[in-house]
Amino acid sequence: MRVVCVNTGSSSVKLRLLGADDAIVGEHETDAPGSDVDAEALERAIGDLGDADAVVHRVVHGGERGAAARVDAALLEELRALTPLAPLHQPKALAAVAAAARARPQLPVVACFDTAFHARLPPEAATYALPAEWRERFGLRRFGFHGLSHSYAARRAAELLSLRAGARIVTCHLGAGASLAAVRDGASVDTTMGFTPLEGVVMATRSGSVDPGLLLWLVRQGIAPEELHDALERRSGLLGLAGTADMRELLVRDDHDARLALAVYLHRLAAAAAAMAAALGGIDALVFTGGVGENAAAVRSGAAERLELLGVELDPAANAAAAGDVDVSAPGARVRSAVVAAREDLEMARQARALLGA
Numbered sequence: 001m002r003v004v005c006v007n008t009g010s011s012s013v014k015l016r017l018l019g020a021d022d023a024i025v026g027e028h029e030t031d032a033p034g035s036d037v038d039a040e041a042l043e044r045a046i047g048d049l050g051d052a053d054a055v056v057h058r059v060v061h062g063g064e065r066g067a068a069a070r071v072d073a074a075l076l077e078e079l080r081a082l083t084p085l086a087p088l089h090q091p092k093a094l095a096a097v098a099a100a101a102r103a104r105p106q107l108p109v110v111a112c113f114d115t116a117f118h119a120r121l122p123p124e125a126a127t128y129a130l131p132a133e134w135r136e137r138f139g140l141r142r143f144g145f146h147g148l149s150h151s152y153a154a155r156r157a158a159e160l161l162s163l164r165a166g167a168r169i170v171t172c173h174l175g176a177g178a179s180l181a182a183v184r185d186g187a188s189v190d191t192t193m194g195f196t197p198l199e200g201v202v203m204a205t206r207s208g209s210v211d212p213g214l215l216l217w218l219v220r221q222g223i224a225p226e227e228l229h230d231a232l233e234r235r236s237g238l239l240g241l242a243g244t245a246d247m248r249e250l251l252v253r254d255d256h257d258a259r260l261a262l263a264v265y266l267h268r269l270a271a272a273a274a275a276m277a278a279a280l281g282g283i284d285a286l287v288f289t290g291g292v293g294e295n296a297a298a299v300r301s302g303a304a305e306r307l308e309l310l311g312v313e314l315d316p317a318a319n320a321a322a323a324g325d326v327d328v329s330a331p332g333a334r335v336r337s338a339v340v341a342a343r344e345d346l347e348m349a350r351q352a353r354a355l356l357g358a
Contacts, residue, residue, distance in 0.1 A: 001353050005345035007058045008092040011176045016345045017049040026050050037095045047103040054108045055100045056352040060089035062113025068351040071109040085196050110352040117147025118188045125190040144191035146173040150181040152347040153289040153340045160325055161336045168280035170273050175290035176204040182276035190279035192272050198232055201268045204245035207236035247292045270306035285336040286312055311335040
């Protein structure tokens with residue numbers, strides 16, 4: 001089955017046509033920062049990819065759904081209602097679904113959800129310590145995100161490193177958005193993002209976790225909820241710390257703000273990785289993926305140095321030269337480390353074929 005994979009991220013839209021053997025038959029990528037997408041251009045690009053048997057979309061928020069689903073009017077309405085929980089991603093994904101339907105109206109359409117991988121988190125990891133009335137009335141829980149990437153990265157790392165069944169894997173998806181997951185036997189045990197993608201580590205423009213008391217204090221000082229939301233989503237993170245959301249720029253700068261931004265980023269990243277290891281009762285492998293995870297050797301080495309107490313140690317030469325899927329562990333390191341190229345498209349195609357009975 002040839003599958004068109006549509007991946008709308010926080011800063012880009014990636015299209016790939018995968019053949020029955022998962023070879024890349026065609027692809028197209030365009031920058032798309034924010035929540036908007038050029039629907040007409042996207043429609044043309046999808047139509048130009050070549051013959052296909054199905055279209056599959058990455059949708060960031062699927063609520064409590066634990067598996068991929070065929071797209072119909074009822075599902076679209078359900079996904080629109082979730083937009084406030086993923087405002088950077090959900091509108092873009094829904095626009096892409098509409099564009100693909102116009103470009104390929106005869107093909108079955110499947111939605112794969114980033115939240116689905118975390119839908120069965122253990123209660124202790126999924127539950128907020130909030131009043132029961134609120135949790136029940138509003139469906140409050142930790143959803144988690146980047147599930148397609150975490151699922152693929154953990155499975156690929158297990159193959160690459162020849163890990164035993166049941167290995168305890170911490171996956172670090174580090175891109176414009178960033179999250180970590182604790183994975184055992186192909187299942188998510190814990191993750192850093194929560195009810196929305198704002199929780200967790202420092203990101204390009206998102207703050208990550210902030211004391212809720214601080215946010216309440218700002219509201220009492222006259223900061224409107226809409227302004228607060230915009231600042232936390234679009235003007236915080238690396239951008240708020242150093243004036244740029246681009247990790248590549250930070251790594252070549254040598255000024256106070258850049259050094260502080262990198263130090264804060266690594267401090268939160270290492271702390272989160274240690275927390276994921278604790279959720280697993282130990283760690284057998286640490287995996288880096290995503291644009292920063294794959295391409296920033298200094299981020300990987302900085303995180304590893306802070307996690308040396310857990311047995312993480314990288315081979316400096318392998319880490320510096322890493323490209324594609326590669327083992328970057330130091331010889332004899334107690335914890336194996338790997339870089340895995342983000343291939344959400346492969347996970348999307350796998351789920352779509354399973355759903356459609358291919």
